[in-house]
Amino acid sequence: RMVGKMEALLPRFHALVIGCGLGRDMRVLNATARVIEMAKERKLPLVLDADALWLVERQPQVVAGYEQAVLTPNAAEFRRLCQALGVEDMTLPQLCEKLKGPLVLQKGAVDRICRPGQEPLSCTEPGAPRRPGGLGDFLAGSL
DSSP: OHHHHHHGGGGGGSOOETTTTTTOOOHHHOOOOOOOHHHHTTOOEEOOOHHHHHHHHOOOOOOOOOEEEOOOOOHHHHHHHHTTTSSSSSSHHHHHHHHHHHHHEEOSSSSSEEEETTTOEEEEOOOOOOOOOOOHHHHHHOO
């Protein structure tokens, strides 16, 4: 049902932010993967955070090759994405090359952003000394 509702709404959207509060129920994640595929057909920009990254860890093909996607992993999510792609210790540029499309914004003490074939850019500006819950949701929405 949710997929049908989203399909009807997609023509009204300019972009989608997916993951904030999504949860990890596989039925929801599989439906979300179908929505992502429909969004890709419409060439909608996508920002995937939090539990949407959990989906990408299990189904990397859902964003592989899609240049209109932005992934926003924290340190733990980045590590799991690397493991899902078969490499334990991968650099940010290597992850981007493996995914062949999405821009990756790696959150951490130093935030880094990278696209396949490019050198990463780093932001060393001081931020909040401790990142409270929900700050990543704010970042994803602002992208």
